[in-house]
Amino acid sequence: MAGHSKWANIKHKKGKQDAVxxxxxxxxxxxxxxxxxxxxSDPEHNAKLRDIIAKAKVQNMPNDNIERAIKRGAGELDGSHYEEIVYEGYGPGGVAVIVEALxxxxxxxxxxxxxxFDKNGGNLGTSGCVSFLFDRKGQLMIERSHDIDEDELMMLALDAGxxxxxxxxxxxxIVTDPNEFGTVREALEKEDLSFISAEVAMIPTTETSLTPEDIKKMQKMLDMFDDHDDIQEVYHNWSMPEDME
Structure with a gap:
């Protein structure tokens, strides 16, 4: 998997998130x-909740908002009940796309x-049609800094699992087994390291390049997914160009 694509994808996603x-x-x-x-509701005994809290804090979500959402889920406050659903399909140019929704x-x-999918030259597929092209992994991204010693960071991460x-x-x-993600993240947090991205994600094992025309369609598709309130995450195997904003 081309390294630049991951960083371009994060930059693109961050720009969208900052705007909304x-x-x-x-x-x-x-x-x-x-x-x-x-x-x-206790993150000490709920690894999934603990990881989502960490991910929300990376995005600077206020603690009050986090606590209210947890209380709502625990039944202490009124709120809607949501169901997790995963959709799979193909974007323009045959790009594999996974959409996670609540x-x-x-x-x-x-x-x-x-x-x-239809509006942007793709099509919704059946369960399992593209997920075999991805591995579920913990992924932590740390920006290069003069304050970070590369060798020390590597040993810290590997020693943590x-x-x-x-x-x-x-x-x-830093890539982890999904079950080790929380342990590795917490070990790095104890060293006051901050992440530009920290999540359990679907990482593509192969990538697909697109023509300029299909790139426009793919960007529009991703923007429409980002704007939809029910959609939590979108994973794809488009080899996003390095200069994408």
Whole structure:
């Protein structure tokens, strides 16, 4: 997998999130509520909740918002009940796309997602049609800094249980088994390290390049997914150019 694509994708995603911060917090609120409902409101005993809290804090979500969402999921506050659904399909040029959603209306969300695929030269597929092209991994991205000693960071990450440590021009990518993600993240946090991205993600094993015309369609598709309140995450195997904003 070309290293520059990951960083370009993060930069693109960050730009969108900065522009719609309130919408991002709403999406995290849903995810926190579902995690609390499924595994309890104590992050010490709910690894999924703990990881979502960490991810929300990377995006500077206020603690009050986080606590309210957790209480809502635990039944201490009124709120809607959401269901997790994963959709798979193909974008323009045959790009593999996975969409993770939280919804209180499956029919509405499925229809909206199908429309977004169709409108941008793609099509919604069946479960499993593209997921075999991805590996589920913990992924922590740290920007290069004069304050970070590369060798020390590598040893810290590997000693904590990381599977891989990748050095790239923009910074460092630390890859973990999903079950070890929280342990590795916490070990790095204790050293006052900050992340530009920290999540359990679907990482593509192969990538697809697009023509300029299909790039426009793919960008439009990703923007439409980002703007949809029910959609939490979108993963794809498009080899996004390094200069994408």
């Amino acid at each position: 911060r309130g919408k991002i917090f709403t999406k995290f609120g849903k995810a926190l509520a579902v995690a609390a409902k499924e595994g309890g 919804t209180d209306n499956k029919n509405r969300t499925a229809g909206d997602i199908r429309h977004i 990381a599977e891989d440590f990748v050095v790239e021009e923009e910074g460092y990518e």
